[in-house]
Amino acid sequence: MVKVGIIGGAGYTAGELCRILLNHPEAEMVFVNSSSNAGNKLTDVHEGLYGETDLVFTDQLPLDEVDVIFFCFGHGKSAEFLSTHKVPERVKIVDLAQDFRLAAPGNDYVYGLPELQRDAIAGAAHVANPGCFATCIQLGLLPLAAKGLLRGDVAVNAITGSTGAGVKPGATTHFSWRNNNLSVYKAFCHQHVPEILQSLKTLQPGFAGAVDFIPYRGDFARGIFATEVVRVDESLDVEYFVALYKDFYKDAAFTHYVDKAIDMKQVVNTNKALVHVDKFGGKLLVTSTIDNLLKGASGQAVQNMNLMFGLDETAGLRLKPSAF
Numbered sequence: 001m002v003k004v005g006i007i008g009g010a011g012y013t014a015g016e017l018c019r020i021l022l023n024h025p026e027a028e029m030v031f032v033n034s035s036s037n038a039g040n041k042l043t044d045v046h047e048g049l050y051g052e053t054d055l056v057f058t059d060q061l062p063l064d065e066v067d068v069i070f071f072c073f074g075h076g077k078s079a080e081f082l083s084t085h086k087v088p089e090r091v092k093i094v095d096l097a098q099d100f101r102l103a104a105p106g107n108d109y110v111y112g113l114p115e116l117q118r119d120a121i122a123g124a125a126h127v128a129n130p131g132c133f134a135t136c137i138q139l140g141l142l143p144l145a146a147k148g149l150l151r152g153d154v155a156v157n158a159i160t161g162s163t164g165a166g167v168k169p170g171a172t173t174h175f176s177w178r179n180n181n182l183s184v185y186k187a188f189c190h191q192h193v194p195e196i197l198q199s200l201k202t203l204q205p206g207f208a209g210a211v212d213f214i215p216y217r218g219d220f221a222r223g224i225f226a227t228e229v230v231r232v233d234e235s236l237d238v239e240y241f242v243a244l245y246k247d248f249y250k251d252a253a254f255t256h257y258v259d260k261a262i263d264m265k266q267v268v269n270t271n272k273a274l275v276h277v278d279k280f281g282g283k284l285l286v287t288s289t290i291d292n293l294l295k296g297a298s299g300q301a302v303q304n305m306n307l308m309f310g311l312d313e314t315a316g317l318r319l320k321p322s323a324f
Contacts, residue, residue: 002027002309003065007081008072009034009057012163013096015046016298017070022052024302024316026309030066035059061085068092068305075099075191092308093126094301100128101195112304114313115252116142116199121307129304132296133158133215134192136224138199139255139273140288143248144230145203151231153209158226159216164292178219187214222293223264228286238279245275253313254295254303264289271299271317294319 004021006014009032021027032042038059043050045057063069069091071078078099087093093109100109110124111117113135121127130138137156144150159182162173171177172185196211232241245257255273262274271294278285290296299317306313 002305002311003030003067004028004305005031005033005061005063005066005069006072007033007061007069008074008077009042010037010045011072012293013297013301014070014072015048016293017072017301018042018046018049018053018055020298020302020316020319022049026311026315027302027305029053029055031058031060031062033058033061063087063091066091068094068308070301070305071095071097073097092124092305094129094304094308095127096129096297096301098128098131098191098195100126101130101134102198111195111199112300113138113199114300114303114307115139115249115255116202118307121304122310124308127304127308129297129301131192131195132164132224132290132292133160133190133213133226134195134199135296135300136226136273136288136290136292137192137196137211137213137228139290140226140228140275140286141196141200141230142203143245144232144284144286145200145207146248147244148204148206149230149232150200150204150207150209154211155229156211156213156226157216158213158224159218160224160292161218161220161222163222164224164296172217178217181217181219183217185215185217188212190215222291223268223289224292224296225264225289226287228288230284230286231282232279232284234282236279238277241277241279241284245277249275254299254317262287262289267291267295269294270319271295271303 034057037057042055075097078095078097109126109128110120112127112129249255254271262276273290275288
């Protein structure tokens with residue numbers, strides 16, 4: 001049984017982690033740390049867990065009692081925590097923030113996208129969980145990069161639910177503003193672009209184009225739907241690309257190529273990613289969709305934990321979408 005600690009336990013990603021781990025056949029939650037909620041029950045914050053647990057938040061850090069810790073901090077806080085706390089060498093780390101996603105001297109964190117780095121994750125002590133937009137967009141582009149087929153700039157549009165902004169209320173997450181509304185933010189400068197480029201260049205080192213990413217805020221709670229437009233050889237028919245995608249993801253536990261147009265509702269509340277392609281002359285239109293809190297965060301984090309401990313990659317993650 002893998003013994004788990006969660007640090008930064010009050011946010012959406014921590015709540016989803018708790019939901020998954022409480023029903024994981026090979027994991028036991030030992031502690032959930034939250035200084036602001038110490039002494040309160042998990043269900044006081046994560047109310048969907050009523051009837052699932054009587055566990056109480058703690059401000060203590062019994063790191064020697066666990067095998068793995070999940071960092072559910074805001075960005076920048078993971079590195080800060082590690083500068084002031086000593087984690088036992090045997091304890092593995094999965095960081096859900098962006099602190100260690102980019103390769104750098106002295107950074108031993110493996111980038112945790114299983115469809116790209118399954119073997120490296122399996123041997124890792126420390127994993128940097130990918131960003132939600134980055135996961136969805138990469139899964140739409142990796143098969144092309146693996147064949148060296150990315151040409152020039154890639155145009156990406158993607159829309160995300162309000163949970164992507166975190167649990168702390170803000171002007172753009174307020175219901176009366178978000179409802180029946182749509183807006184662009186961080187056009188061409190979103191923080192997930194560097195990790196997307198890093199992964200694409202891992203598979204296609206000569207790729208010199210830009211990822212022109214325009215993110216949208218949607219008027220729904222969870223999910224990401226992305227479109228990617230790539231210039232391709234006009235002589236290649238769409239069946240070539242369909243076969244390419246099916247082959248690339250044939251062994252993927254949660255990423256599936258779908259022969260018809262996909263909908264976001266097919267993945268919400270699951271750890272799945274769905275991908276579809278269409279071709280229009282010399283342009284390939286790729287659509288990809290995930291749940292931002294699961295495959296885009298906590299579900300993928302548990303998927304990485306499973307790989308790191310030699311468990312069934314799908315353990316605890318066979319979550320079902322809504323039927324309507």
